[in-house]
Amino acid sequence: MSEKNGAVPHPFHEETLESKPIFQGRIISLQVDTVRLPNGETATREIVRHPGAVAVVALVQGKMLVVEQFRKPLEKMQVEIPAGKLDAGEEPQAAALRELEEETGYRARSIRHLHSFSTSPGFAEEVLHLYFTDDLEKGAAHLDDDEFLTCEAITLEQAQAYIAEGRICDAKTLLAVYAWRMYTMTGSF
Structure with missing residues (x-):
C-alpha cells in the first residue's frame, strides 16, 4: 500500500474507510470517519474542519x-x-x-x-x-x-x-x- 506521493505510509497510519458529514456551520464542520487501525481493527474519529x-x-x-x-x-x-x-x-x-x-x-x-x-x-x-x-x-x-x-x-x-x-x-x-x-x-x- 502506498500514499498518493508514492511514499510508504507510516506503520501507525490510519486508513479512512468512510467519512460521514455530521454538521456544517458558518465557521466549522464536523465529520465522523471510520478508520482502519494499524492492528486491522476499526475505530471512529470525530474531526472538526476549520479554515485556519x-x-x-x-x-x-x-x-x-x-x-x-x-x-x-x-x-x-x-x-x-x-x-x-x-x-x-x-x-x-x-x-x-x-x-x-x-x-x-x-x-x-x-x-x-x-x-x-x-x-x-x-x-x-x-x-x-x-x-x-x-x-x-x-x-x-x-x-x-x-x-x-x-x-x-x-x-x-x-x-x-x-x-x-x-x-x-x-x-x-x-x-x-x-x-x-x-x-x-x-x-x-
Whole structure:
C-alpha cells in the first residue's frame, strides 16, 4: 500500500474507510470517519474542519497589543492577542494584517511570519499562523457586527500577571507571551 506521493505510509497510519458529514456551520464542520487501525481493527474519529486562523504578536512602544472579549465556550472574559479566521481563499499574511487593524486599529507597515502550528490535532485540522510586528501606525478599528472587545497595550509583567490570574489561558496568547519574553531576553524569536 502506498500514499498518493508514492511514499510508504507510516506503520501507525490510519486508513479512512468512510467519512460521514455530521454538521456544517458558518465557521466549522464536523465529520465522523471510520478508520482502519494499524492492528486491522476499526475505530471512529470525530474531526472538526476549520479554515485556519492567524494571530499577531504586535508590539507598540515596548508593549504588546491585546484584546479582551467574552468567549462563550469558556463562559468568561479572555485576554488574547489579535486573531481571527482565514476567509475563503485568503492568504495568511493578508488575514493577519486585516485582523490586526480590525481589532486594534493599528496598521502594520511590515509583518513577519514566526510559525504555523496545529491548535488541537487530536480532533481538529485547524492551523494557526503566528506573525510578529513592531512597525505600526495608528488607524481605526473596524469590528465585525458580532464582535465586542476592548484593546489595550500591556507590559510583559502585566501579561505574566494575566497568565497567573487566568485572564490569559489560550495557547496562542501563552505562546505569544513566551515568545515575547524570549525576544526581550535575546533579541530574536
